Structure formats: C-alpha cells, structure tokens
Amino acid sequence: MEEVLYDNYYMEARREALLALSKDEVPVGCVVVKDGEIIGRGHNMTETAADPSAHAEVIAIREAAKALGTWRLTGATLYVTLEPCLMCASLIKKSRIGKVVIGAIEPEEGAFGSVASISLLPPRGRQIEVVWLKDEFSGDLMTSYFKKLRSRR
Amino acid sequence: MEEVLYDNYYMEARREALLALSKDEVPVGCVVVKDGEIIGRGHNMTETAADPSAHAEVIAIREAAKALGTWRLTGATLYVTLEPCLMCASLIKKSRIGKVVIGAIEPEEGAFGSVASISLLPPRGRQIEVVWLKDEFSGDLMTSYFKKLRSRR
Numbered sequence: 227m228e229e230v231l232y233d234n235y236y237m238e239a240r241r242e243a244l245l246a247l248s249k250d251e252v253p254v255g256c257v258v259v260k261d262g263e264i265i266g267r268g269h270n271m272t273e274t275a276a277d278p279s280a281h282a283e284v285i286a287i288r289e290a291a292k293a294l295g296t297w298r299l300t301g302a303t304l305y306v307t308l309e310p311c312l313m314c315a316s317l318i319k320k321s322r323i324g325k326v327v328i329g330a331i332e333p334e335e336g337a338f339g340s341v342a343s344i345s346l347l348p349p350r351g352r353q354i355e356v357v358w359l360k361d362e363f364s365g366d367l368m369t370s371y372f373k374k375l376r377s378r379r
Numbered sequence: 380m381e382e383v384l385y386d387n388y389y390m391e392a393r394r395e396a397l398l399a400l401s402k403d404e405v406p407v408g409c410v411v412v413k414d415g416e417i418i419g420r421g422h423n424m425t426e427t428a429a430d431p432s433a434h435a436e437v438i439a440i441r442e443a444a445k446a447l448g449t450w451r452l453t454g455a456t457l458y459v460t461l462e463p464c465l466m467c468a469s470l471i472k473k474s475r476i477g478k479v480v481i482g483a484i485e486p487e488e489g490a491f492g493s494v495a496s497i498s499l500l501p502p503r504g505r506q507i508e509v510v511w512l513k514d515e516f517s518g519d520l521m522t523s524y525f526k527k528l529r530s531r532r
Contacts, residue, residue: 277441278450278474279432288430297431312500313473316466321431335501347465348488 232359235259236327239305242269242282243367249274253367256282256306258290258299258323265302266290282306283314287321298322307364309336312347319347319354326354329361330368385512388412389480392458395422395435396520402427406520409435409459411443411452411476418455419443435459436467440474451475460517462489465500471507472500478508483518 232240235257242255246269258266268285272278283306291297300322307329310318315337318326328338338344344354385393388410395408399422411419421438425431436459444450453475460482463471468490471479481491491497497507 272450276444276447276449278444278452279437279441279470280450284432288432291429291431294429296429297425297433299431311469313466313469316464316469317432320466341501348494 232361235264235303235305236329236359236361238264238267239282239307239329240361240364242267242286243307243364246270246282247367247371253364253371254282254306254308256286256304258286258302258304260290260294260299260302265293279313281311281314283310284317287317287323291321300324303327307361308332308368309338309340311335312337312342315342315344316347319344319349319352322352324355325357327357327359329359329363330365331358331360332368385514388417388456388458389482389512389514391417391420392435392460392482393514393517395420395439396460396517399423399435400520400524406517406524407435407459407461409439409457411439411455411457413443413447413452413455418446432466434464434467436463437470440470440476444474453477456480460514461485461521462491462493464488465490465495468495468497469500472497472502472505475505476507478510480510480512482512482514482516483521484511484513485521 238257239255243253247253251270255269257264266286266289268282271280302323303325304323305327309332391410392408396406400406404423408422410417419439419442421435424433455476456478458480462485
C-alpha cells in the first residue's frame with residue numbers, strides 16, 4: 227500500500243465530514259486556508275439548512291470570503307474530502323482559489339476529472355493546482371452513508 | 380421584429396437586475412415562482428456581499444428553499460434575465476426546479492447552450508423545460524455595464 231501523508235488542514239476537512247455525518251448529511255467536509263490559517267470551514271448542510279447550495283465547499287468559501295472582505299480568494303488553498311461537483315468546481319474557479327487538495331473521487335458528479343474537467347470551466351485562462359490524496363477513509367464514509375440511506379427506504 | 384410577451388414574473392426579474400445595476404453589480408436579476416407566488420428573488424451581489432457565490436439565481440433559490448422549508452423546489456419556475464453560468468445551472472438542476480425562463484444569452488459562461496448543455500449536467504435523468512425570451516433590454520444592460528467597467532480601468 228502506498229504511503230500517503232495527510233496534513234493538519236486535510237484532517238480538519240475530515241473532521242468537518244464527520245460533523246456532517248453526525249447530522250445525517252452527506253459526509254463531505256472542507257476547509258479554506260490562506261497564509262497558514264484556516265479562514266473558512268464547512269460541511270454538507272443541504273437537509274439541515276433546507277438549502278440546495280449548502281455544500282461543504284460553498285459554506286467554506288463564503289466564510290473565507292467574508293473573513294477576507296472580498297470574493298477574491300487568490301492564494302488560498304481548498305481542502306475537501308470528496309471531489310467537488312460542477313456547482314462547487316465552478317465556484318472554486320470563480321473565487322480565484324489557486325490550489326485544491328481532494329480526498330476521494332466522486333465518479334457520478336465530480337468535476338475534477340470524473341464528469342468534467344476543471345481546466346475547461348470558465349474562466350479558462352486560470353489554472354488550478356490539484357492534489358489527489360486518494361483518501362480511502364473519505365470514500366468509505368460516502369459508501370457507508372449511502373448504504374445506510376438505501377437500507378432505510 | 381418578432382413580438383415577445385413578458386409576464387409579470389419576468390418583469391420582476393428585470394427589476395432585480397436594475398437593483399444590481401444601482402449597486403454597481405453585474406446587472407442580473409432572478410425570481411423563483413411556485414403556485415403563482417414569488418417565493419424567492421435576488422440580484423447579483425458578489426461585490427457588495429463579498430461572496431463569490433452571490434449570483435442572482437443562488438440568492439433567489441436559497442430564499443425560495445427557505446420559504447418552503449426544503450431544498451427540493453419541485454414544480455417551481457425560475458425567471459432570470461441572463462443565461463445562468465455553470466455554478467447556477469448546476470444548482471438549478473440540483474434543486475429540482477422544473478422550468479427556467481431566460482432573458483438574454485451569455486456567450487462566455489452560459490450553461491444553457493452557450494458553453495455547456497443543461498441536459499448533460501447531473502442528475503442527467505432530470506429534464507428541465509427552458510424558455511428563451513431573447514430579451515434585448517437585459518442583453519443591452521450587460522453590454523453597457525461592462526463597457527462602463529472597462530472605461531474606468
């Protein structure tokens with residue numbers, strides 16, 4: 227097995243994912259870091275907040291922008307436990323985030339290679355550095371969440 | 380010239396676009412209607428709110444979901460003065476909105492045919508009825524906004 231090192235920021239994103247799970251939400255967590263500081267954090271809240279836009283990344287990015295007083299998050303890094311969907315990927319690109327660290331792949335909706343390519347999303351000129359952690363824990367968290375959901379139906 | 384009829388809901392979306400313009404924001408406006416009632420409205424607020432997600436559609440959808448107490452806006456219609464971007468189109472599809480009425484085309488970022496096709500966005504099974512108004516006023520509003528912006532630089 228390949229050895230992977232998770233830094234403290236990613237572990238905080240994982241912590242957010244567990245918070246989502248504890249609320250019966252899709253277990254995805256995210257933090258936004260700038261100059262070594264976590265300036266935004268979030269976990270999926272679509273059900274609890276009755277808000278279809280309340281994905282972990284949207285919440286973390288909104289908080290980060292509020293903290294900086296601007297929507298431009300240039301120089302920031304986003305850590306997220308699951309490959310972001312098109313909505314979130316599009317927002318990440320709009321917000322000028324420079325680097326994205328992703329835990330697990332999301333084959334159905336992921337826009338960092340699975341169903342779309344982040345480099346092709348507007349604005350096209352802007353490139354984002356992407357790091358894949360292949361975090362099995364975050365992937366397993368999703369699998370068990372949806373298994374539990376199906377068993378309830 | 381082809382005669383087009385704008386209903387009151389679309390005129391409210393236009394009113395929202397003018398509100399955005401009055402705040403020096405990108406002039407896009409949106410309302411969400413269900414059972415004949417406007418349950419959400421919004422205009423672009425990215426600069427004023429320091430929030431990269433604060434597009435007219437996101438604000439209107441969040442408000443509508445709050446009003447209904449659920450993220451599922453099944454049976455709702457969204458009226459917007461400009462072709463939604465990928466972020467907003469993805470949110471529209473997630474939120475189960477059934478119909479979208481669009482004013483003007485957005486050739487650089489529009490996800491209802493310009494740079495992406497709404498029918499291909501996940502969830503793919505779900506189809507959305509789309510009505511194009513070809514509203515020259517809303518298109519002109521955008522053109523003059525960006526012209527003014529460029530002249531300031």
